[in-house]
Amino acid sequence: DTAVSQTPKYLVTQMGNDKSIKCEQNLGHDTMYWYKQDSKKFLKIMFSYNNKELIINETVPNRFSPKSPDKAHLNLHINSLELGDSAVYFCASSQDKGQGAPSYGYTFGSGTRLTVV
Amino acid sequence: QKEVEQDPGPLSVPEGAIVSLNCTYSNSAFQYFMWYRQYSRKGPELLMYTYSSGNKEDGRFTAQVDKSSKYISLFIRDSQPSDSATYLCAMIRMDSSYKLIFGSGTRLLVRP
Numbered sequence: 097d098t099a100v101s102q103t104p105k106y107l108v109t110q111m112g113n114d115k116s117i118k119c120e121q122n123l124g125h126d127t128m129y130w131y132k133q134d135s136k137k138f139l140k141i142m143f144s145y146n147n148k149e150l151i152i153n154e155t156v157p158n159r160f161s162p163k164s165p166d167k168a169h170l171n172l173h174i175n176s177l178e179l180g181d182s183a184v185y186f187c188a189s190s191q192d193k194g195q196g197a198p199s200y201g202y203t204f205g206s207g208t209r210l211t212v213v
Numbered sequence: 214q215k216e217v218e219q220d221p222g223p224l225s226v227p228e229g230a231i232v233s234l235n236c237t238y239s240n241s242a243f244q245y246f247m248w249y250r251q252y253s254r255k256g257p258e259l260l261m262y263t264y265s266s267g268n269k270e271d272g273r274f275t276a277q278v279d280k281s282s283k284y285i286s287l288f289i290r291d292s293q294p295s296d297s298a299t300y301l302c303a304m305i306r307m308d309s310s311y312k313l314i315f316g317s318g319t320r321l322l323v324r325p
Contacts, residue, residue: 100256138317207254
């Protein structure tokens, strides 16, 4: 059973399109995240949700909109895709101690490789 | 200047060598420290998670934290070709953001 699963694994699309990436975790964790990994492998946080509530919203273009229908799911919708959006997007989850610090490390999905042409 | 600095490598060692990977950070608000391993085209996988200064051992892996110097290390003993991957340090800022911030990763190659 995959703990954090993302779909699709690969996504190739044209500039200007709108696309969504889905994430689900079966770990019972309270908090979920979206990270972006660029071509130099640098991982940067984009968003974080705790029990469906947005708690971290980094400086990300508002073309990116996360949605959490329940605490086990966190989706990412991207409008008007641009070439610079090409990257690998990782979903992750963690179990908080109640003060924001996780009781253990974050668990990551296997990533969605987005290519905008 | 990045909050977390990590040498990108690549680091190439022969099989059986002891590997030392390091990160430095600038903000005292970082309190929880992790090491992740990432194979090509896979997600990061947690190796070590520690809070205190000192050493934590798990099999061939030892994580070391020196909060006074703002320096963390990961040692791999008896390195194997299967250890070839990118190793990312990560740490959580214990201020209002509680963000997990990553280093840029060090690519390790263990030669048979």
